[in-house]
Amino acid sequence: MVGVIESVDVSDPTRIVIGLSSKRVAEIDLGQAIEVFGQGPGVGRLLMLGGDAGRQWYASLAILETAEVSGCYFLTGWAAFDEEDSIVFVFGDWQEVGVRIPKADGFAVPPGAVDSETGRYAQGEVGHDSGSFCVNDGGHVFAVP
Numbered sequence: 001m002v003g004v005i006e007s008v009d010v011s012d013p014t015r016i017v018i019g020l021s022s023k024r025v026a027e028i029d030l031g032q033a034i035e036v037f038g039q040g041p042g043v044g045r046l047l048m049l050g051g052d053a054g055r056q057w058y059a060s061l062a063i064l065e066t067a068e069v070s071g072c073y074f075l076t077g078w079a080a081f082d083e084e085d086s087i088v089f090v091f092g093d094w095q096e097v098g099v100r101i102p103k104a105d106g107f108a109v110p111p112g113a114v115d116s117e118t119g120r121y122a123q124g125e126v127g128h129d130s131g132s133f134c135v136n137d138g139g140h141v142f143a144v145p
Helices: none
Strands: 003-010 015-019 025-029 034-037 046-052 056-063 073-077 079-082 086-091 092-102 131-134 141-143
Touching: 025 046, 025 056, 034 073, 034 086, 034 092, 056 073, 056 092, 073 079, 073 086, 079 092, 079 131, 086 131
Parallel strands: 034 056
Antiparallel strands: 003 015, 003 046, 015 025, 046 056, 073 131, 079 086, 086 092, 131 141
């Protein structure tokens, strides 16, 4: 599930209930879910919510104000691997969880940015790990910040 957060209810200490701009409601089980990226759900952030092997994961992405493109919800990982139609992110604290984010139509990783042997994205920005991308409000990678 992907959507821009409109409301956050933390009245129950065991879960977070999130209202999205699409009028869908997401629930995060705090006892089981893994927060792979972000500072916690907040109004205006992009929520990405999924599951792997029966365990829920989520990320909350903020707009990157310094990006050269508008609508850039910033996502970075410990490692990122290029695939034909997606980028697979691996996060430092949760290296056993790989999160596959689809590419937007027309997006291609810049030439020379991917190691030809491993497929690992090697941007190496100062202050970031190895993979930093812009995600649109539909949950697709569409640019490099």
